[in-house]
Amino acid sequence: MGEEEDPQKLKRIGAASFDYDNDPRWAEYWSNILIxxxxxxxxxxxxxxxRKFYQRYVDPDLVVEPMSMSSSSQPARPSAPPSSANPSDQTQPRNSGSTARTSRASTTPASNPTSLHWDRQTIQFSVNAWVFVVAVLAIFPLAPRNLSNRAYRLAFMGTACSSLYSLHSLYGKPRAWNMQSVQMWFQSVIATKDFLYFIYCLSFSTSHLNLKFALIPILCRALEHVAKFLRRNFSHSSLYRKYLEEPCVWVESNTTTLSILSSHTEIGLGFLLIISLFSWQRNILQTFMYWQLLKLMYHAPVTAGYHQSVWSKIGMTVNPLIHRYAPFLSTPISTIQRWWCR
Structure with a gap:
């Protein structure tokens, strides 16, 4: 028996010593946990x-025991005193019915967190499924222009509402509406993926520019949420197994690829907005706001790994050309890089 437990013991030690903080996948995985x-x-x-993350991304053979969410939160009850020959004990059977009803009533609220948790997942699934359909309609080449433009705005508005709802579900609202409480609440949500997507959607839903290219991160986000919900709740459905299982498995196994695609798109949009400043559709405020968002994405743990990788590739491609053909740009570019990395 001891020999059979040794491999799992070593796997648990490996999971405990894994460097989660420097793995961008862990930050993204933890931000998507709804508890x-x-x-x-x-x-x-x-x-x-x-351990669940380690089992999924590093070692599938690790056995993760289920966690009891109620056992550790329930206070220990004192043991009942020994029975005695007190005549008052004879009244206990008469009150057993009311006691049972009281106990059932007291256990009813305990199931409310689970039902609310399920409701949050269902609402998020419904909104993201709707966003996915609307975004596909917006980029469909044969759709009427008026319908496509309206679907474009609705996709951003739906994602913004979904992000706000997720922030409220996970972090609530400030304890008090004063500067200190609002600042503390803001600092707790500013680096989350939901907040970043809310600002992202806000910058494009209020703009006159109609960049269908900007819908790619929205589609990737909606696709991940929909696939995760379907796999968790419809895995036993014959319709799911026949038509949706393979796409959902592919999406969940390629979340890193979708995140890399989103980061390339987000950085490319920043350069497109700079180019748009030379057109009649220029929006200086949107461009400034969006580049501040890109800087935040560069430092936020949930997106830093992907954005820093893209920027390093851009630097390896552009820096040799600048040093060769435009050396006078080296000083301003190095100044911008120092400001960007602060």
Whole structure:
């Protein structure tokens, strides 16, 4: 028996010593976990999801035991005193019915967090499925122009609403509407993926520019949410197994590829907005706001790994050309790079 447990023990040691902080996939994985806010600070909950992450991305043979969400949160009840010959004990059978009803009533609220959690997932799935359909309609080449433009705006508005709902579900609202409380709440959400997507959608839904290219990150986000929900809740459906299982498995196994595609698109849009400044559709405020968002994406843990990789590739391609053909640009570019990396 000991020999059979040794491999799992070594795997658990490997999972515990894995460098999660320097793996961008862990930050993205943890940001997509929907659990009550008070559970995110518990070390046993974090360790459980770290093992789940390690099983999914590093070692599929690791056995992760299910976690009981209620056992650790229930206070220990004192043991009942020994029975005695007190005559008042004879009244206990008469009150057993009311006691049972009271206990059933007291256990009813315990199921509310699960139902609310399920409702949040269902709402997010419905909104993201709707966003996916509308975004596909917006980029469909044969769609009427008026319908395509309206679908373009609705896709960004739907994603913005989905991001706001997710932020409210996970982080709530500021404890008080004063500067200190709002600042603390803002600092807790500014580096999350939902906040980044909300600002991203806000910058394009209010712009006169109609860049269908900007819908690619929206499509990737909606596709990931829809595929994850279908795999978790419809895996036993014959319709799902026949038509949707392979696409959903492909999406969940290629989330890194979709994130890389999104990061390339987001950075490319920044350069497109700079080029648009020379046209009659220029929007200086949107361009400035979007480049501030790109800087935030460069430093936020959920997107930093992908954006830094893209920028390093751009630097390796552009820097030799600048040093060879335009050396006078080296000083301003190095100044911009120092500001960007701060």
């Amino acid at each position: 009550p806010p008070h559970m995110t600070s518990r070390s046993d909950v974090v360790d459980h999801f770290k």
